[in-house]
Amino acid sequence: MSIQSNLNIIKSSLPEHVTLVAVSKTKPVHDLMEAYEAGQRIFGENKIQEMTDKWEEMPKDIQWHMIGHVQTNKVKFMAPFVSLIHGVDSLKLLQEINKQALKNNRIIDCLLQIYIAEEESKFGLDQNELNELLSSSEFKEMKNIHILGLMGMATFTEDQNQIKKEFTHLKSIFDSLKHIDGYRKDALQCVSTISMGMSGDYKLAIECGSTMVRIGSSIFGGR
Numbered sequence: 536m537s538i539q540s541n542l543n544i545i546k547s548s549l550p551e552h553v554t555l556v557a558v559s560k561t562k563p564v565h566d567l568m569e570a571y572e573a574g575q576r577i578f579g580e581n582k583i584q585e586m587t588d589k590w591e592e593m594p595k596d597i598q599w600h601m602i603g604h605v606q607t608n609k610v611k612f613m614a615p616f617v618s619l620i621h622g623v624d625s626l627k628l629l630q631e632i633n634k635q636a637l638k639n640n641r642i643i644d645c646l647l648q649i650y651i652a653e654e655e656s657k658f659g660l661d662q663n664e665l666n667e668l669l670s671s672s673e674f675k676e677m678k679n680i681h682i683l684g685l686m687g688m689a690t691f692t693e694d695q696n697q698i699k700k701e702f703t704h705l706k707s708i709f710d711s712l713k714h715i716d717g718y719r720k721d722a723l724q725c726v727s728t729i730s731m732g733m734s735g736d737y738k739l740a741i742e743c744g745s746t747m748v749r750i751g752s753s754i755f756g757g758r
C-alpha cells in the first residue's frame with residue numbers, strides 16, 4: 536500500500552481530539568513528501584541532525600517534533616525551528632532548551648517524558664522526579680518554555696494488559712499535574728497533551744486517554 540493510503544486509513548480511524556505525528560525517522564525526503572502531499576504537516580524525528588537536514592530541505596509549514604532522547608549539547612541545532620520536544624527528562628535539559636529558546640527569541644513547547652515501561656533501557660522521570668522538577672525554583676524562572684503535557688513509551692510486549700496498565704499509569708500522572716503545589720501556573724496553563732501510542736499500540740493508547748499518537752511504520756513501512 537502507498538504511504539498516502541496508509542496515512543488516510545490511520546487518519547480516518549483517529550478521533551478528532553487526537554493529533555497524528557507521522558514518525559519519519561530513517562525515511563528519505565521523498566517518502567515524507569508523499570505524506571506532505573497527502574496533507575500531513577506534523578513529522579516526528581528522533582535524531583537532531585537528521586531532523587535539521589530534512590527541515591532545511593522541506594517546505595517551511597511543516598511542524599517538526601523531536602521524539603527521541605535529546606543530548607543537551609545538540610539542543611542549539613533545533614532551537615530555531617523545532618515545534619515540540621517530546622522527550623524532556625531532566626531539569627538540566629529543560630534549562631538548556633530555555634536558554635536556546637531565549638537566544639532564538641522563541642518559546643519552545645515541551646513534553647516531559649515519564650518512565651512507565653518495565654524496560655530499564657527507556658528514559659523518563661518518575662512521579663517524584665516530575666513533582667520535584669515542576670516545583671523547583673529553577674523551573675519557575677524559565678520563561679522561554681511551555682510544558683504542554685507528558686509523553687511515555689510502553690514496554691515492547693504483546694501483553695495488552697501490561698501496556699494498558701502503563702498507559703493508564705501515565706494518564707493518572709497527567710491528571711495529577713493539576714494538583715501539584717507551587718508550580719509556575721503560566722508555564723503549565725496549557726497542559727493538555729498526552730503523547731502515547733505508536734503503530735502497535737495506538738488504539739489502546741487512545742482508549743487510555745492519549746491525545747497525540749506517534750506513528751511510523753504503519754505509515755512509511757518497516758525500517
Ligand SMILES: *Cc1c(COP(=O)(O)O)cnc(C)c1O
Pocket residue numbers: 558560581602603688732733734735749750751752753
Ligand atoms: C520510532 C518511534 C515511534 C514510532 O514507532 P512505530 O512503531 O514505527 O510506529 C514512536 N515513538 C518514538 C519515541 C519512536 O522512537
